[in-house]
Amino acid sequence: MSALTVPTTGPLALAKPLQPINWKQPIALTALTVLVLGLLTALTTTGAKSVIAFDTGLTSLGRPTLTVPTRATVVVLGLLALLVTAYSWWATATRRKKGAWVPIVAGTLLVAAFLVWAVGGKGQPLQFTALLSGALFLSVPLVFGALSGCVCEHVGVINVSIEGQLLAGAFLAGVIGSATGNAWLGLICAPLAGALIGALLALFAVRYWVDHIIVGVVLNVLVTGLTSYLFSTVMQTNSGTFMRSVSLPKVSLPLLSQIPVLGPILFRQNVLTYIMFIAVVALQVYLFRSRWGLRMRACGEHPKAADTVGIKVNRTRIRNTILGGAIAGLGGAYFTVAAGLAFGKEMSAGRGYIALAAMILGGWKPKGAIAAALLFGFADNLQGALGVVGVAIPSQFMLMAPYLVTIFAVAGIVGKVRPPAQEGTAYKE
Amino acid sequence: MSQTAGTADKARRDWRATLRQIAQSSPLTVVLAIVVALVVSAILIAAADSEVQRTAGNLLSQPGDFFAAVGSKVGRAYSALFQGAVVNFSGGNAAGFFKPLTNTVSYSVPLIFAGLGLGIGFRAGLFNIGGQGQIIFGAILCGYAGFAWHLPAGLHLIVCVVLAFLGGAAWGFIPGILRAKTGANEVIVTIMLNSIAAYFLGWILTQTAFKKEGSNNPVSPVVDASARFPALGGTRANLGFILALLAALGVWWIMERSTLGFSIRAVGANPDAARTAGLSVATATVWTMVLAGGLAGLAATSQLLSTSSQQLNAGIAGSYGVDAITVALLGRSKSGGIVAAGLLFGGLKAGGYLMQATTNTPIDVILVLQSVIVLLIAAPPLVRSIFRLPDDDRAKKKAIKKALRATRTEVAA
Numbered sequence: 001m002s003a004l005t006v007p008t009t010g011p012l013a014l015a016k017p018l019q020p021i022n023w024k025q026p027i028a029l030t031a032l033t034v035l036v037l038g039l040l041t042a043l044t045t046t047g048a049k050s051v052i053a054f055d056t057g058l059t060s061l062g063r064p065t066l067t068v069p070t071r072a073t074v075v076v077l078g079l080l081a082l083l084v085t086a087y088s089w090w091a092t093a094t095r096r097k098k099g100a101w102v103p104i105v106a107g108t109l110l111v112a113a114f115l116v117w118a119v120g121g122k123g124q125p126l127q128f129t130a131l132l133s134g135a136l137f138l139s140v141p142l143v144f145g146a147l148s149g150c151v152c153e154h155v156g157v158i159n160v161s162i163e164g165q166l167l168a169g170a171f172l173a174g175v176i177g178s179a180t181g182n183a184w185l186g187l188i189c190a191p192l193a194g195a196l197i198g199a200l201l202a203l204f205a206v207r208y209w210v211d212h213i214i215v216g217v218v219l220n221v222l223v224t225g226l227t228s229y230l231f232s233t234v235m236q237t238n239s240g241t242f243m244r245s246v247s248l249p250k251v252s253l254p255l256l257s258q259i260p261v262l263g264p265i266l267f268r269q270n271v272l273t274y275i276m277f278i279a280v281v282a283l284q285v286y287l288f289r290s291r292w293g294l295r296m297r298a299c300g301e302h303p304k305a306a307d308t309v310g311i312k313v314n315r316t317r318i319r320n321t322i323l324g325g326a327i328a329g330l331g332g333a334y335f336t337v338a339a340g341l342a343f344g345k346e347m348s349a350g351r352g353y354i355a356l357a358a359m360i361l362g363g364w365k366p367k368g369a370i371a372a373a374l375l376f377g378f379a380d381n382l383q384g385a386l387g388v389v390g391v392a393i394p395s396q397f398m399l400m401a402p403y404l405v406t407i408f409a410v411a412g413i414v415g416k417v418r419p420p421a422q423e424g425t426a427y428k429e
Numbered sequence: 430m431s432q433t434a435g436t437a438d439k440a441r442r443d444w445r446a447t448l449r450q451i452a453q454s455s456p457l458t459v460v461l462a463i464v465v466a467l468v469v470s471a472i473l474i475a476a477a478d479s480e481v482q483r484t485a486g487n488l489l490s491q492p493g494d495f496f497a498a499v500g501s502k503v504g505r506a507y508s509a510l511f512q513g514a515v516v517n518f519s520g521g522n523a524a525g526f527f528k529p530l531t532n533t534v535s536y537s538v539p540l541i542f543a544g545l546g547l548g549i550g551f552r553a554g555l556f557n558i559g560g561q562g563q564i565i566f567g568a569i570l571c572g573y574a575g576f577a578w579h580l581p582a583g584l585h586l587i588v589c590v591v592l593a594f595l596g597g598a599a600w601g602f603i604p605g606i607l608r609a610k611t612g613a614n615e616v617i618v619t620i621m622l623n624s625i626a627a628y629f630l631g632w633i634l635t636q637t638a639f640k641k642e643g644s645n646n647p648v649s650p651v652v653d654a655s656a657r658f659p660a661l662g663g664t665r666a667n668l669g670f671i672l673a674l675l676a677a678l679g680v681w682w683i684m685e686r687s688t689l690g691f692s693i694r695a696v697g698a699n700p701d702a703a704r705t706a707g708l709s710v711a712t713a714t715v716w717t718m719v720l721a722g723g724l725a726g727l728a729a730t731s732q733l734l735s736t737s738s739q740q741l742n743a744g745i746a747g748s749y750g751v752d753a754i755t756v757a758l759l760g761r762s763k764s765g766g767i768v769a770a771g772l773l774f775g776g777l778k779a780g781g782y783l784m785q786a787t788t789n790t791p792i793d794v795i796l797v798l799q800s801v802i803v804l805l806i807a808a809p810p811l812v813r814s815i816f817r818l819p820d821d822d823r824a825k826k827k828a829i830k831k832a833l834r835a836t837r838t839e840v841a842a
Binding site (some may be wrong): 232 | 476609614617618620622625635686751754758793811830
């Protein structure tokens with residue numbers, strides 16, 4: 001028997017047939033870099049200066065501004081991006097494994113070049129710190145939604161009802177927060193609403209084997225209908241009780257918030273943002289380094305095998321789907337108690353679907369999800385920041401950019417990401 | 430003697446089998462799902478009523494008042510829903526009597542078009558959330574041809590309808606080709622394309638070619654009268670409905686009778702098997718998305734070429750993209766089912782508006798009604814357990830046991 005096995009190492013090893021090289025990434029990066037570099041350099045007026053303002057977070061340093069010549073900076077940033085592109089060519093040609101950092105760094109450099117170009121020759125400085133800290137805050141519901149998706153999909157349940165879970169969380173947080181006048185109580189109740197929707201998803205998808213995507217979409221409609229109905233009736237007639245706005249505090253972490261530039265961006269945030277940091281780290285470890293995570297992923301990858309070693313597949317699926325719902329529900333608190341607003345009809349406005357996209361773009365991993373969510377949050381915040389400066393590009397095109405990037409990314413630049421093998425399938429014990 | 434007893438026994442068995450069949454058949458599931466949904470909505474309607482809330486305070490001392498209040502509120506709301514959707518008893522003449530029905534028909538048209546499109550996608554195993562974007566692109570082309578080109582009546586209408594189809598088809602082609610060539614997940618691509626289409630529409634409405642002159646709002650000029658669907662017999666319903674029925678027929682023919690439909694269904698059932706059998710999965714995928722997009726694009730015609738808005742605005746696609754998903758699901762992705770589901774949801778919408786106007790019940794409750802119906806229809810075992818109907822599996826097991834016992838007695842004899 002052993003004589004028949006082919007040695008995989010040593011002199012007798014047969015050469016494995018090589019996969020054809022996938023040139024998509026270097027080609028796409030080259031095209032993008034050359035396009036951006038050429039366009040921006042050509043469109044810059046000679047002698048224009050770009051002003052970028054930083055909030056250092058230290059009273060002694062104040063808010064210094066950096067003034068740079070626009071064209072030279074754009075060229076330098078573009079050349080750096082070209083350098084990354086060159087690495088991508090080399091790594092592809094030598095069949096090396098390229099990290100996810102390659103497109104991220106190249107993209108960041110190009111975005112930076114674009115920003116420098118956009119504020120070039122304008123009187124107003126670009127508020128760098130505010131741009132990034134605002135982007136981080138806007139990405140909070142997307143991150144929670146994407147985390148919820150990660151938890152559910154690794155256990156084998158497709159969670160399209162993130163949108164509904166966010167909305168339910170926003171609703172309950174807003175109502176409880178307003179009725180009690182205590183934003184913290186609202187924050188605590190938000191996950192309960194999300195968990196309830198998660199439980200419904202589990203009931204139909206796991207217990208009754210209904211197609212997961214169908215349940216998800218329909219639950220979204222259900223939550224939209226339910227919350228809008230209650231908003232138009234009970235809430236509006238008792239607006240004094242249910243429609244007051246309460247707000248979670250913004251907290252500056254001692255010491256950390258004193259780090260120049262980085263401190264004001266990362267550590268002068270709403271309480272919910274800190275919870276998000278903890279959730280991302282905890283889930284990244286929990287999913288890929290813990291026994292629970294291993295069991296979860298077993299249920300998503302190969303439920304039969306999981307069942308054979310004694311894991312209760314459907315019980316694991318139900319519990320984790322509820323947990324996922326709770327995570328998205330917590331993210332829903334962003335819209336009401338974290339943003340300091342009363343609940344409004346359909347206030348999640350499709351963020352749940354964007355969160356789903358962020359999860360896929362992030363390769364079904366918490367750390368990838370936060371990166372993708374930040375991209376969307378950044379684009380969302382960018383139009384406001386550039387509007388202040390007075391940039392002539394129609395805001396709609398700026399807003400489109402991250403969605404276009406996502407399409408390019410899923411079409412192959414980022415590389416193939418793989419969903420859990422058995423997601424969306426019912427396990428019949 | 431024994432023979433008559435045997436016949437009676439057999440008749441009873443037949444009757445019980447028939448009853449069981451009805452209990453397990455899907456039409457009963459549909460009816461029961463609708464009943465449950467109506468009960469859930471009735472609870473919501475009653476709970477939000479101030480009179481009900483007031484009498485609930487004295488529930489123990491005067492329970493009669495409470496139930497009277499609930500009954501009156503729910504009764505009025507549902508009677509308005511019915512009269513707004515089906516027939517108006519105080520309508521006077523025949524036209525007034527059947528006016529609600531024509532409203533229902535006109536509301537159902539975009540749902541049927543978009544639902545047909547999404548249904549094709551489902552049958553190919555593609556989850557197309559992009560109805561919204563496809564409707565928007567259909568609307569942009571259709572609307573532009575409608576107000577910018579001044580063609581003779583008839584031809585103008587045809588051109589607009591064709592462009593609506595092409596606009597949606599083009600927007601559906603993108604996720605189709607990306608899926609076929611790069612394996613890009615169509616769910617994510619269509620979500621992204623929805624947002625892109627919405628922003629594009631927002632931008633194009635600020636351009637001089639599209640903006641209505643002298644208007645501060647981002648709306649386009651009104652579509653020419655020559656491009657509008659003629660009304661059917663002076664009612665709100667128009668030629669669009671006939672077109673929707675024809676589209677349903679066409680989709681039925683494509684899916685059930687044509688080679689393309691066969692390959693679409695084969696790919697949906699099992700892409701690997703389809704590939705092994707020599708079908709091109711890529712071609713089927715692209716065609717599916719093109720057809721789906723085109724049909725969704727046609728949904729725009731009912732907005733632009735009929736009585737409702739007749740001009741492009743940011744909300745032209747409404748929420749039809751998502752509504753159509755539930756329509757396609759309820760119709761089980763089949764042409765006939767989608768037409769029926771579209772009519773049901775159109776009726777709920779038409780009735781919902783009257784209910785909102787006359788009984789102060791927000792139309793949002795209709796969304797609850799719709800989603801509960803679809804959820805329950807998708808889970809027949811749940812409906813059976815709610816109504817304590819015999820279980821499908823248990824009935825089968827019983828039948829097998831009985832057959833075994835019968836064989837055993839026969840062998841023994």
